[in-house]
Amino acid sequence: MNETEISRLLHHRPPYLLVSEVLEHSKSSIETLKSFTGNEFFLQGHFPGAPVVPGAMLQEFCTQSAGILLTKYHCPVEGYDSEKTKGHAIGVLNKVEFAKYLSIVKPDRPITAKIELISNESNLYKFKAKVFQDTTVKAKLLFNLVNISDDYLF
Numbered sequence: 405m406n407e408t409e410i411s412r413l414l415h416h417r418p419p420y421l422l423v424s425e426v427l428e429h430s431k432s433s434i435e436t437l438k439s440f441t442g443n444e445f446f447l448q449g450h451f452p453g454a455p456v457v458p459g460a461m462l463q464e465f466c467t468q469s470a471g472i473l474l475t476k477y478h479c480p481v482e483g484y485d486s487e488k489t490k491g492h493a494i495g496v497l498n499k500v501e502f503a504k505y506l507s508i509v510k511p512d513r514p515i516t517a518k519i520e521l522i523s524n525e526s527n528l529y530k531f532k533a534k535v536f537q538d539t540t541v542k543a544k545l546l547f548n549l550v551n552i553s554d555d556y557l558f
Contacts, residue, residue: 405425405426405429405472406425407424407425409426410423410426410472411486411487412484412485412486412487413471413472413475413476413484413486414468414471414472414475414486414495415486415493416468419444419445420464421468422438422461422464422465422468423436423437423438423465423468423469423472424436424437424438424439424514425437425439426469426472427516429472429473429476430477431473431477431478431521432520432521433473433518433519433520433521434469434470434472434473434517434518434519435516435517435518435519436465436468436469436472436516436517436519437514437515437516438465438514438515438516438517439514440457440511440512440513440514442455442511444511446458446461447511455510455511456508456509456510457509457510457511457515459503459505459543462505462509462515462535462542462543462545463500463503463543463545463547465515465517465535466517466519466531466533466535466543466545466547467495467497467547467549468495469517469519469533470495470519470521470529470531470533470547470549471494471495471549472495473519473521474494474495474529474549474551475494475495478524478529478551479492479494479551480492480551480553481494490554491553491554491555492551492552492553492554493551493552493553493554494551495529495549495550495551496549496550496551496552497547497548497549498528498547498548498549498550499547499548500545500546500547501530501546501547501548502544502545502546502547503543503544503545503546503547504543504544504545505542505543506541506542506543506544507540507542508542509535509537509542509543510537513537513538514537515535515536515537515542516535516536516537517533517534517535517536518533518534518536519531519532519533520532520533527550527551527552528548528549528550529548529549529550529551530546530547530548531545531546531547531548531549532544532545532546533545533546533547
C-alpha cells in the first residue's frame with residue numbers, strides 16, 4: 405500500500421503520520437513499517453545527541469497501523485476518504501490495556517509493527533501488537549480502538 409492510499413485511509417499527516425509503508429494486510433492483521441529520517445519532531449528533544457524513539461510514539465505507530473486496518477476492512481462508511489468523508493472518526497484510541505517496552509528503539513534502523521485484530525464487539529475493536537527492530541521484539545501492546553460518528557461526539 406503506497407503513501408497515497410495510506411493518506412486516504414488515515415487523517416494523520418506529516419509530521420504526525422508514522423506509517424511509512426504497509427507491508428501486508430488482511431481483514432484481521434496488518435504489518436507496517438516506519439523508516440526514520442532522523443528529523444522527526446519527537447526525536448529533537450528525546451534526547452539531543454542520543455535520540456531514542458519514545459514509547460508513546462511506538463503506541464501511536466501501532467494505533468495508526470490498526471486504524472488503517474479498520475478503515476480498509478471495518479469502516480461503517482463505504483468508500484471512506486479522509487479528505488472527503490465527514491462525520492466519522494475511524495480508529496479512535498479508546499484504551500491501552502497493556503504496554504510493555506522491552507528495549508530502547510534507536511532511529512538508526514526501521515521498525516515494523518505486526519498488529520492482530522483479536523476481537524470485535526459492536527463498535528469496539530481490540531488489538532494486540534508487537535513492534536520489531538530487525539528481528540528483536542521491542543514492544544508488546546494491547547489496545548482498543550473505536551469508530552465513532554459525529555452524532556456520538558456532540
